[in-house]
Each structure stands twice: as structure tokens, then as C-alpha cells.
Amino acid sequence: LVKKAIEELNHTKDMNELMLLKSKFLGKKSEFNQFMQEIKNLPNEEKPKVGQMVNLAKNEISQKINEVKRQIEEEQILNQLKKETIDISLPGKKFPLGKKHVITQTIEEIEDIFIGLGYEIKEGPEQEQDLYNFEMLNLPKDHPARDMQDSLYISEDTLLRTHTSPVQVRTLLEYVGKKPVKIIAPGRVYRKDDDDQTHSHQFHQVEALVVDKKTSLSDLKGTLLIAAQKLFGSERQIRLRPSYFPFTEPSVEVDVSCYVCSGKGCSMCKETGWIEILGAGMVNNNVLKAAGYDPDLYQGFAIGFGVERIAMLKLGIDDIRNLYTNDLRFNSQF
Ligand code: PHE
Numbered sequence: 001l002v003k004k005a006i007e008e009l010n011h012t013k014d015m016n017e018l019m020l021l022k023s024k025f026l027g028k029k030s031e032f033n034q035f036m037q038e039i040k041n042l043p044n045e046e047k048p049k050v051g052q053m054v055n056l057a058k059n060e061i062s063q064k065i066n067e068v069k070r071q072i073e074e075e076q077i078l079n080q081l082k083k084e085t086i087d088i089s090l091p092g093k094k095f096p097l098g099k100k101h102v103i104t105q106t107i108e109e110i111e112d113i114f115i116g117l118g119y120e121i122k123e124g125p126e127q128e129q130d131l132y133n134f135e136m137l138n139l140p141k142d143h144p145a146r147d148m149q150d151s152l153y154i155s156e157d158t159l160l161r162t163h164t165s166p167v168q169v170r171t172l173l174e175y176v177g178k179k180p181v182k183i184i185a186p187g188r189v190y191r192k193d194d195d196d197q198t199h200s201h202q203f204h205q206v207e208a209l210v211v212d213k214k215t216s217l218s219d220l221k222g223t224l225l226i227a228a229q230k231l232f233g234s235e236r237q238i239r240l241r242p243s244y245f246p247f248t249e250p251s252v253e254v255d256v257s258c259y260v261c262s263g264k265g266c267s268m269c270k271e272t273g274w275i276e277i278l279g280a281g282m283v284n285n286n287v288l289k290a291a292g293y294d295p296d297l298y299q300g301f302a303i304g305f306g307v308e309r310i311a312m313l314k315l316g317i318d319d320i321r322n323l324y325t326n327d328l329r330f331n332s333q334f
Pocket residue numbers: 162163164165207245248279280281302303304305
């Protein structure tokens with residue numbers, strides 16, 4: 001009987017079958033149980049012997065069952081593991097990586113240059129008071145130079161700022177009598193312009209302002225040269241041309257030397273070998289006075305970077321509208 005049981009158990013391959021065999025050999029209706037029942041009918045002296053034999057046989061079968069059970073369980077685990085293995089030879093899924101927009105990149109580039117020169121970053125509101133956007137910048141109401149910047153008014157005395165220069169006024173008022181001013185102010189600005197290849201009703205500027213004792217035009221020129229060379233290449237030169245802004249006197253337009261050639265990146269360089277990059281100047285005495293500074297003691301300079309213009313010149317982008325359409329085929333090039 002034991003032999004037969006072991007033989008059958010050896011061929012068992014799954015748990016259900018094993019359980020059936022267990023009850024067949026050791027269960028209530030099994031032959032073993034019948035033996036056990038019959039022991040009581042045996043003569044007394046034979047009882048212990050037969051009992052022992054039956055027990056031994058039963059133990060042997062139990063042991064075998066446990067052994068087979070362990071084997072089956074082990075096999076199940078192995079199968080499970082096999083099913084769950086990861087095929088590391090499969091090519092992975094690629095998730096496209098985003099990146100910063102050209103405008104953000106350019107703003108951060110300008111910020112880095114000026115942070116390196118010890119400037120601090122200041123921000124101001126996009127909805128601005130006429131007072132800060134114009135009046136305190138030496139642009140009183142009815143001043144003809146207001147026409148230089150077509151404005152989007154919200155009410156009689158608030159508008160969407162037309163430039164980042166009102167942050168000059170705000171900072172001057174904040175720092176007067178406390179500490180010298182050495183700031184840059186990046187941000188969005190708005191003009192009532194029709195959008196075309198070179199105009200956008202909303203664009204970006206970075207303003208730079210220094211006001212301290214003994215600040216001179218040569219400080220401005222040195223700062224402009226460093227900025228131009230960091231932005232466009234260390235071999236570049238700059239030249240200043242006289243210009244006009246109500247809030248600076250003298251005012252300059254700044255050109256950077258460029259390569260006269262045809263093709264991407266240099267196509268915007270004029271025949272002269274110079275291209276205009278920005279406006280700047282020495283802070284007008286009227287601006288200093290309006291903010292409470294004595295122009296006999298304090299002087300300053302201001303620079304106005306047009307972020308789009310710088311990006312377009314650097315990267316050879318010929319239509320400003322490309323910067324706003326968010327076409328990934330365009331954006332991902334930079
Ligand atoms: N605010 C001027 C503009 O938007 C630029 C500028 C800034 C010029 C600072 C001189 C000094 O046109």
C-alpha cells in the first residue's frame with residue numbers, strides 16, 4: 001500500500017491532485033483508516049505490533065505528501081517568477097523632455113551677466129500707474145515723447161506698462177537715503193502696436209539701473225561692453241550713437257559690431273558692420289530729483305534691453321511672432 005501511494009504521489013503535478021490523493025490514502029474512507037478500525041478486532045498481543053506498522057506506514061505517506069507539496073509550491077513560485085520577468089532587451093519608452101523657452105533663456109542669460117556684476121533683481125507690476133510709467137520719468141502728461149510708446153490704458157491713470165523703466169522709479173523711491181541702486185528689472189511690457197514681423201503688442205525687457213555717487217558715462221560704456229561681449233562673443237565691439245529718451249540725458253543707442261555676410265545668424269547685420277541692440281543713457285536729473293536724489297551728489301545710468309531683439313539677433317530669428325506661437329518645431333531648436 002505504501003509503495004502504491006508513493007508511486008502515485010511521485011506522479012502528482014498539482015495541488016488539487018495532491019489533496020485528492022491525501023484523502024484517498026489517509027482520509028476517513030481510506031484503506032488505512034479501515035486497518036485502524038480493524039485493529040480493535042485483533043488479538044491483544046498483536047495490537048501494538050500492527051498498530052506500530054500502520055503508524056509507520058502512515059508517517060511515511062504523510063512525509064511523502066509534505067515533500068511533494070513543497071516541490072509543487074516551489075515550482076509554482078518559479079513559474080510565477082518566470083512569468084513576471086522583465087525583458088530588459090525591449091527598447092524603453094522615451095518621454096520627451098521639455099526645456100526653457102528662448103525668451104526665458106535670454107532673460108536668464110542677461111540676469112546671470114548682471115548678477116555676476118553684483119546687481120540685484122527687482123520686479124514691478126505689469127499694470128502700472130501713469131505716474132511711474134511716465135510722469136516721474138520726465139514724461140509729464142501731454143509730453144510729445146509719450147507718442148514714442150503707444151499705450152494701453154486701463155483708466156485715466158493706470159495702464160499696462162510700456163517699458164520696465166517704472167521699476168527704476170519704484171526702486172529709487174524705495175532706496176533713497178538708504179543705499180546705492182544697482183538693479184536689473186526683467187519683465188513683460190505692452191504697446192498698442194499691430195503685430196507684425198518685428199512688432200508685438202506684448203514683449204519683454206530687462207532694465208538695468210545704477211545710481212550712486214560718481215557714476216559716469218564711462219561706467220555705462222564699460223558695462224555695455226561687458227554685456228555685449230558676454231551676449232554676442234568676446235570679440236565684439238560696441239559703439240554709442242546719440243539718441244533721445246526723456247528719462248536719460250545724454251541718451252545713446254548702442255550698436256554691436258557684426259559680420260556682414262549672408263546666411264543664418266548674420267543676415268541681420270547691416271552693410272556698415274554694426275547693428276543696433278539697445279537704448280541707454282545717464283539718468284536724467286529730473287528723474288533723480290523727482291525721486292528725492294540730489295543730482296549734484298548722485299548720478300546714474302540706465303539700460304533698456306529688448307529681450308526679443310537680443311534673442312532674434314543672437315539666434316538668427318527673423319520673425320518675432322515665432323517666439324509666441326509655441327510651435328514645438330520652432331521652440332525645440334534652441
Ligand atoms: N525704456 C526705454 C524703452 O522702452 C528703453 C530705455 C531704458 C532707454 C533705459 C534708456 C534707458 O524704449
